Amino acid sequence: MLSPSRTVSSRLLRTGSWLPLWLGSVRSAASSLQKELIKKRELEKDELRPLYMDFQATTPMDPRVLDAMLPYQVNYYGNPHSRTHAYGWESESAMETARKQQVADLIGADPREIIFTSGATESNNMAIKGVARFYQAKKRHVITTQTEHKCVLDSCRILESEGFSVTYLPVRTDGLLDLELLEASIRPDTSLVSVMTVNNEIGVKQPIKEIGKICRSKGVFFHTDAAQAIGKIPLNVSDWKIDLMSISGHKIYGPKGVGALYVRRRPRVRLEPLQNGGGQERGLRSGTVPTPLAVGLGAACSIAQQEMEYDHHRVSMLANRLVQKIMSEIPDVIMNGHPEQRYPGCVNLSFAYVEGESLLMALKDVALSSGSACTSASLEPSYVLRAIGADEDLAHSSIRFGIGRFTTEDEVDYTAEKCIQQVRRLREMSPLWEMVQEGIDLKSIKWTQH
Amino acid sequence: MASSSRAQVISLYRTMLKESQKFSSYNYRTYALRRVRDAFRANGKVEDPVTVERLMEEGRRTLGVIQRQVRHTTDTQHTETRQRQTHTLSFCVVLGFCFCQTNKNVLKSLSFCNFSGFCVIFVSF
Numbered sequence: 001m002l003s004p005s006r007t008v009s010s011r012l013l014r015t016g017s018w019l020p021l022w023l024g025s026v027r028s029a030a031s032s033l034q035k036e037l038i039k040k041r042e043l044e045k046d047e048l049r050p051l052y053m054d055f056q057a058t059t060p061m062d063p064r065v066l067d068a069m070l071p072y073q074v075n076y077y078g079n080p081h082s083r084t085h086a087y088g089w090e091s092e093s094a095m096e097t098a099r100k101q102q103v104a105d106l107i108g109a110d111p112r113e114i115i116f117t118s119g120a121t122e123s124n125n126m127a128i129k130g131v132a133r134f135y136q137a138k139k140r141h142v143i144t145t146q147t148e149h150k151c152v153l154d155s156c157r158i159l160e161s162e163g164f165s166v167t168y169l170p171v172r173t174d175g176l177l178d179l180e181l182l183e184a185s186i187r188p189d190t191s192l193v194s195v196m197t198v199n200n201e202i203g204v205k206q207p208i209k210e211i212g213k214i215c216r217s218k219g220v221f222f223h224t225d226a227a228q229a230i231g232k233i234p235l236n237v238s239d240w241k242i243d244l245m246s247i248s249g250h251k252i253y254g255p256k257g258v259g260a261l262y263v264r265r266r267p268r269v270r271l272e273p274l275q276n277g278g279g280q281e282r283g284l285r286s287g288t289v290p291t292p293l294a295v296g297l298g299a300a301c302s303i304a305q306q307e308m309e310y311d312h313h314r315v316s317m318l319a320n321r322l323v324q325k326i327m328s329e330i331p332d333v334i335m336n337g338h339p340e341q342r343y344p345g346c347v348n349l350s351f352a353y354v355e356g357e358s359l360l361m362a363l364k365d366v367a368l369s370s371g372s373a374c375t376s377a378s379l380e381p382s383y384v385l386r387a388i389g390a391d392e393d394l395a396h397s398s399i400r401f402g403i404g405r406f407t408t409e410d411e412v413d414y415t416a417e418k419c420i421q422q423v424r425r426l427r428e429m430s431p432l433w434e435m436v437q438e439g440i441d442l443k444s445i446k447w448t449q450h
Numbered sequence: 451m452a453s454s455s456r457a458q459v460i461s462l463y464r465t466m467l468k469e470s471q472k473f474s475s476y477n478y479r480t481y482a483l484r485r486v487r488d489a490f491r492a493n494g495k496v497e498d499p500v501t502v503e504r505l506m507e508e509g510r511r512t513l514g515v516i517q518r519q520v521r522h523t524t525d526t527q528h529t530e531t532r533q534r535q536t537h538t539l540s541f542c543v544v545l546g547f548c549f550c551q552t553n554k555n556v557l558k559s560l561s562f563c564n565f566s567g568f569c570v571i572f573v574s575f
Binding site: 052060063064066067070310405406407408 | 477478480481482484485488512515516518519522523
């Protein structure tokens with residue numbers, strides 16, 4: 001890149017000895033100018049942002065969603081609960097369109113059954129704590145699985161401290177729930193079963209239809225966290241006999257800070273509200289509904305419904321490409337979770353004899369994650385991988401590749417090549433790999449003296 | 451209303467591709483180009499004029515979305531840096547001319563460079 005300023009400042013520096021002293025400041029100012037420009041150039045180089053391959057953590061907003069939201073941020077800013085003027089009426093109409101034609105339509109629900117919340121975490125909290133507390137007089141048991149999202153597990157922990165009994169069902173090694181075990185665990189005093197549709201770490205799709213049938217036959221409410229599933233796989237709350245469902249905006253190319261909860265009306269599910277106030281959202285979630293966010297969620301849902309087939313086909317193709325490329329070039333790579341009963345866009349691979357964190361750092365120009373975003377701060381391996389029975393060392397070396405609507409073939413190819421290159425490099429440095437190459441069985445080694 | 455002719459459809463396709471090229475974000479740009487191309491290809495065999503008209507209407511609406519969002523999703527941070535750089539650059543080019551007269555009166559050119567030096571500093575900060 002040209003820098004005539006360098007010539008300028010060097011010229012100034014050379015003639016500097018001829019200048020009187022008070023002009024010495026010009027010389028130092030010129031060299032600091034030079035430094036500034038060099039720093040800017042270096043920053044620009046680092047501004048090449050990494051490839052985004054973490055679509056389970058969050059997704060970029062679709063431009064069509066942003067286009068739908070902007071008028072409600074700027075011009076149509078009324079409170080949708082204001083009954084007396086046009087600002088309120090137009091906001092309310094937009095909110096109701098989002099509720100009815102978009103969100104409800106995507107899941108086959110009635111618009112009166114959709115409650116807007118601040119996200120899937122709030123929806124999960126509302127569903128679990130709300131239902132359990134409402135029916136606590138007669139029913140004191142809740143069932144969930146060990147691979148649920150942290151907000152579900154934490155809500156259940158709070159319920160335990162309130163005196164409820166909670167069963168955390170184990171899952172098989174392929175990540176799926178054992179239906180006989182579920183049926184056996186349901187007691188006469190069970191009020192709620194909570195199983196997530198698609199797992200955010202390993203991408204496994206639970207047999208929701210069968211679970212719904214079991215719960216309906218036993219008269220137990222069925223809640224599912226569909227944050228990762230909605231808009232990606234076809235869902236119908238009536239066919240699948242779902243009573244409560246959590247929806248997240250920012251996982252389906254919508255805005256962050258909004259979600260929804262589906263609460264069935266026939267047969268009626270009663271909830272104790274978590275947030276009390278003016279009685280908005282049928283009294284279940286008081287507070288002004290953020291119109292632009294609700295409109296954004298609605299737009300995201302309607303776009304997802306239109307694009308579901310195209311996106312699914314494309315994401316499957318890209319995921320296959322990634323997995324085939326990696327697995328054909330390097331040995332000892334394991335895909336966690338059931339190979340067929342899964343959402344293709346979430347690929348969790350364990351690379352044996354390679355440490356996960358070091359691989360992530362080596363792949364620094366690709367944005368990836370090992371495990372979920374909410375657990376990435378701790379050093380422990382993911383509890384989901386532990387629940388599916390992965391070995392401790394394999395759990396430490398797992399990486400989650402997220403593929404979405406905006407991923408390109410070039411990005412997938414680059415990620416695969418970089419991954420192969422770095423895994424080979426890290427394995428070269430690994431003494432464990434050396435031992436394996438020599439034919440030593442690592443499990444037979446006594447690491448400590450007893 | 452008469453159904454859109456083949457020429458109109460192709461013209462809309464070309465315009466959409468041209469506008470999609472303007473996205474500054476790599477992911478949005480590649481998605482828009484790919485989606486427009488695939489959508490037109492998938493609907494290429496449609497004969498019924500009512501459906502064609504409906505699809506064209508949808509296409510025109512999407513064109514509007516693309517045009518608006520190209521403006522809104524431009525990365526402002528990077529544009530600023532580039533603008534400041536071009537400022538300094540143009541000024542330095544001007545200064546460069548001033549220095550071409552070094553063979554002549556050295557003192558005269560020195561006084562020039564003092565003045566210009568100050569100007570460079572003031573403009574870039």
